[in-house]
Amino acid sequence: MPAPSRAARGRPPASSREMIADAACELFLEQGYEATSITEITRRTGVSRSSFFNYFATKSEILWFAFDARAAEVSASLADSGIGIAEALARFGAGEPPTTLALAIVDARTMGVEAELAAGRAARQLRLAEAVAARLMRDGAPSLRAEIIAAGYAGAAVAAVWRWADLGAGRHALGAVLAEGLTEAERLLGAA
Numbered sequence: 001m002p003a004p005s006r007a008a009r010g011r012p013p014a015s016s017r018e019m020i021a022d023a024a025c026e027l028f029l030e031q032g033y034e035a036t037s038i039t040e041i042t043r044r045t046g047v048s049r050s051s052f053f054n055y056f057a058t059k060s061e062i063l064w065f066a067f068d069a070r071a072a073e074v075s076a077s078l079a080d081s082g083i084g085i086a087e088a089l090a091r092f093g094a095g096e097p098p099t100t101l102a103l104a105i106v107d108a109r110t111m112g113v114e115a116e117l118a119a120g121r122a123a124r125q126l127r128l129a130e131a132v133a134a135r136l137m138r139d140g141a142p143s144l145r146a147e148i149i150a151a152g153y154a155g156a157a158v159a160a161v162w163r164w165a166d167l168g169a170g171r172h173a174l175g176a177v178l179a180e181g182l183t184e185a186e187r188l189l190g191a192a
Contacts, residue, residue, distance in 0.1 A: 093175030102169035156185035
């Protein structure tokens with residue numbers, strides 16, 4: 001009988017990542033973000049520290065991994081000049097929604113993640129804005145105009161994620177809330 005392939009052994013990576021994130025969020029709710037160590041997360045999930053670090057580089061990445069994956073896809077879409085900026089940003093609403101982030105947004109005070117969310121939100125909004133601005137400048141927009149428009153679009157996209165979480169992530173589609181935010185950005189900023 002042949003040995004099982006590497007892919008057939010163990011837990012699939014996506015389910016392990018989700019399992020670790022779920023356990024971490026439980027601990028954040030129970031004892032707070034700062035008081036929760038990676039060791040406690042690994043103990044709760046039954047994975048080793050090295051397995052934890054195969055999925056997450058830091059504890060804060062637990063909150064942001066799905067958001068970051070979506071943002072990376074948006075950045076890649078922005079590199080394609082055949083795709084409009086609003087269309088590329090709308091792709092953020094497709095695929096795996098950032099449900100761990102939504103839980104953290106709604107329960108920020110209980111989890112003690114307000115500072116992490118504020119810093120992470122600012123950094124990620126800036127990265128999205130930089131990707132949009134680079135696209136606009138590549139398309140010929142002057143840098144100041146590109147940065148202003150990009151900041152507006154990035155702000156709308158990130159604000160839509162917060163709004164989606166506040167509305168009840170499980171009861172509303174991220175894509176619909178995102179579309180509403182991007183429509184408002186287009187109205188305020190004018191077609192880019």
